[in-house]
Amino acid sequence: MASAKERAQKLAQEMRDAIRVARTASxxxxxxxxxxxxxxxxxxxxxxxxxxVVEYPSGRYECNACHTPVIFMETQREFPPCDSCGSRRGFSGPPPRVLEVIxxxxxxxxxxxxxxxxxxxxxxxxxxxxxxxxxxxxxxxxxxxx
Ligand SMILES: [Zn+2]
Ligand SMILES: [Zn+2]
Incomplete structure (x- = not known):
C-alpha cells in the first residue's frame, strides 16, 4: 500500500488537474x-x-432551394411552392414591404x-x-x- 505521503501527493496532483479542467471549462x-x-x-x-405582416413586391426572384429564377407578376402575400423543385423554402428577391409591425x-x-x-x-x-x-x-x- 502507498504511503500517506504518496497518497497526499497524488491528491495534490488531482486537485491541480481538476482545477485546470474547471478553469478551462469556465x-x-x-x-x-x-x-x-x-x-x-x-x-x-x-x-x-x-x-x-409583409408582402413581396412583383419582380424577379430566385428559389431558395434550387435557385431557379422566377418572375412574380403580382404582389405576393405568401410565396407558393417552387414550380421547379416543389420546395417551400421561399424565394429571394426584392426586399419585402412591411404592412404591419406586430x-x-x-x-x-x-x-x-x-x-x-x-x-x-x-x-x-x-x-x-x-x-x-x-x-x-x-x-x-x-x-x-x-
Ligand atoms: Zn443554482
Ligand atoms: Zn426550387
Missing part, C-alpha cells in the same frame, strides 16, 4: 455567454421579421443571461418567457439578470 462558458449576448440582437431581429407579447423575463441567486450558475434564455425553469444545478428558482 473560460469556455464565459466565451459562450459573450457570444450568446451578441447573437441575441439577431434572434430578436429574426423574431421581428417572422412576426410582422409588437412582441410582453414577457416577465426578456431573453438574455441570468444567474442563479443561490449557486450563481448561468442561465441563458433564448426567448422571452413568463417563467424560468428551476436552476438545473441546485433547483433554486430565484434568478437575477446579468
Amino acid at each position: 473560460a469556455r462558458a464565459r466565451k459562450a455567454g459573450e457570444e450568446f449576448k451578441e447573437i441575441l440582437a439577431q434572434v430578436e431581429a429574426e423574431a421581428e421579421v417572422a412576426r410582422n 409588437p412582441p407579447a410582453p414577457r416577465k423575463f426578456s431573453a438574455g443571461l441570468y444567474e442563479c441567486k443561490q449557486c450563481r450558475a448561468p442561465l441563458a434564455l433564448v426567448e422571452g418567457s413568463d417563467t424560468l425553469a428551476p436552476c438545473e444545478f441546485c433547483g433554486a428558482t430565484e434568478f437575477r439578470a446579468l
Whole structure:
C-alpha cells in the first residue's frame, strides 16, 4: 500500500488537474455567454421579421432551394411552392414591404443571461418567457439578470 505521503501527493496532483479542467471549462462558458449576448440582437431581429405582416413586391426572384429564377407578376402575400423543385423554402428577391409591425407579447423575463441567486450558475434564455425553469444545478428558482 502507498504511503500517506504518496497518497497526499497524488491528491495534490488531482486537485491541480481538476482545477485546470474547471478553469478551462469556465473560460469556455464565459466565451459562450459573450457570444450568446451578441447573437441575441439577431434572434430578436429574426423574431421581428417572422412576426410582422409583409408582402413581396412583383419582380424577379430566385428559389431558395434550387435557385431557379422566377418572375412574380403580382404582389405576393405568401410565396407558393417552387414550380421547379416543389420546395417551400421561399424565394429571394426584392426586399419585402412591411404592412404591419406586430409588437412582441410582453414577457416577465426578456431573453438574455441570468444567474442563479443561490449557486450563481448561468442561465441563458433564448426567448422571452413568463417563467424560468428551476436552476438545473441546485433547483433554486430565484434568478437575477446579468
Ligand atoms: Zn426550387
Ligand atoms: Zn443554482
